[in-house]
Amino acid sequence: MAGHSQFKNIMHRKGAQDAKRAKVFSKHSREITVAAKAGGPDPASNARLRLAIQNARAENMPKDNIERAIKKAAGGDADTYEEIRYEGYGPGGVAVIVETLTDNRNRTASNVRATFSKFGGNLGETGSVSFMFDRVGQIVYKPEIGDADAVLEAAIDAGAEDVQSDADGHVITCAFAELSEVAAALQDTLGEAESVRPFWRPQNGTPVDEERAQSMLKLVSSLEDDDDVQNVYSNFEVEDDVMAKLTAA
Template sequence: MAGHSQFKNIMHRKGRQDAVRSKMFSKLAREITVAAKTGMPDPDMNPRLRLAIQNAKAQSMPKDNIQRAINKAAGNDGENYEEVRYEGYGPGGVALIVEALTDNRNRTASNVRAAFTKAGGALGETGSVSFLWDRVGEIVYKPAAGDADAVMEAAIEAGADDVQSDEDGHVILCAFGDIGEVTSALEKALGEAESVKTIWKPQTNTHVDEDRARSILKLVATLEDDDDVQNVYANFEVDDETMAKLSAA
């Protein structure tokens, strides 16, 4: 399994829960507002907004917070967020993609560049590392959705490309353009998903040792702590022994 998803779980366990939750709600609200502004404020008529609301509910975001985020878009409150993608290399030659929603490109670019530089990495031009990744749809279900065989069968029927099941649940991957159809088919078979989103999936992962892994983890944490940053992807992996050490640290 790719290292970043594992490290993200470690960080959430170790982080101050209230602070982490507050920042997560802020990022979810920003995505809802942008989705509502770029399309219809009605989730039934706006697939991106529907997914944003679904993901917010999966994280137990209160209904009032969700509605306020939608109302901000309808009220034209003056906040115009722009979608920006940054690409670069971190410690050990690990490639990273950083997605942001910002109302100030200069501020966000400066913060992201500083994080890369401090970690001993380098921010590159758009396209400098994205060719190493595939843009795909990711649909996540909790373990209660069914056993691995049942979920696999449902995923195949829905037209998905891959399924990864473990004790934490089921991750279903599909082609970027098929995410709407696959999600709808899975809902009929398995119920509503825990989350539905598009992600960057690395074509290959770079194996790193404990020291490099710790450095990458710190860089990812710094980036994800920035209010403008929505998602961070890194193409690295570590062995189980190293993962156990980092989890216990």
Template sequence: MAGHSQFKNIMYRKGAQDKKRAKIFTRLTREIQVAAKTGGDDPASNPALRTAIAAARKENMPKDNIERAIKKGSGGGDDTNWEDVRYEGYGPGGVAMIVDALTDNRNRTASEVRAAFSKFGGNLGETNSVSFMFNRVGQIIYPAEVGSADEVLEAAIEAGAENAESTEAEHEITCPVEDFNTVREALEATLGEPQSAGLTWKPLNTVAVDEDQAGTLIKLFDTLEDNDDVQQVSANFDIADDVMAKLSA
């Protein structure tokens, strides 16, 4: 089991669904507000807002919540100075990690992220200390039943994507960041709405971790993703399926 998206799926099956959903709604609301504030309230002409709305709908966020977030962001009701910040470091087992956050208080967020790393045997590094081990890409994921590997690959090529990888559970399509919206819209026209879509850090190589390290790593992920300021956590771990089965039991 490698990569961020699969790891998150397991994390969410562990329980505390209501708490997780509240955290997800907080993160998505913030994304919608920032997108509307910086690019306007029309999704047709604001790709960032369109992406944020699609993500919110995928998580079944109520329509009223989405509309309120757009109104607050575009109507001047949100005067918060949000900043995109990125933290890089190493978790248990030498796993390289990137934490993307959206915050109105850099000192608070940095302190909380640093505390989480320290608590679970990791350490923060300088900017670009681990990001060279990743590629920043657009990622569009479809469930396996949308089509065969060949069919999805053909659709991905026609849409202008760089790569498509298929497993028994899903199809993962990647593309350059600058082409993300164009590729996603082309894929939606042929394959329908994706399971998820957004920008992510894709590791160039992975690091195998044993059962003890994996357990601590999961706790670190949990702590980071419970932080309202954290938008995404990416890592280059590789956890064997039998180890993951034990941990998620």
């Protein structure tokens, strides 16, 4: 019986992983379709589509899925999605920005509002927290791409503004308007990045205790689990040992 139980547990974990993988692919597919519909199906002349494809590949999204999303937009039979940004506060006054792509704004607004309320937050008006963030470009490389000095030199030459390197990898920041150009220059010197995307960078952090940090993690996880939500940003800060404890639970 123990072996049977273990097999069931393994299958359950695999099923959960497959479901998560499918959800990630769905979000990438939606972004690719929207980008292709807005700027055309050729990534060479469509910077947004080029970045969307690159990020999808970084998540090991199959080539067929990528091509299908582009053809869907080019064929004119793609759903019409709106880009809507929601802003609000999580527990402890933490600022939260939620970016969505939706074909039903009423459904999305209701779901986002309900999620904020469930975890001790509240949805605000557009602009209520975004002034506390800077819109920048973020390019992430895995640690094995090179040492910190080599990545820093490449980033400076590419026109980036900042580089943070640690055991988890290299995070390169640049002006939002120059994201595509900086990413292309870095690809020539460092190769393909793990991710390239616009990013809402908090100007200052909001410290929270363990209880509020746990609620914030649940809030962010629940928002990210929504099919209409593409990205979630927040400015909460928590001690490293507390975060390690919460993420290991």
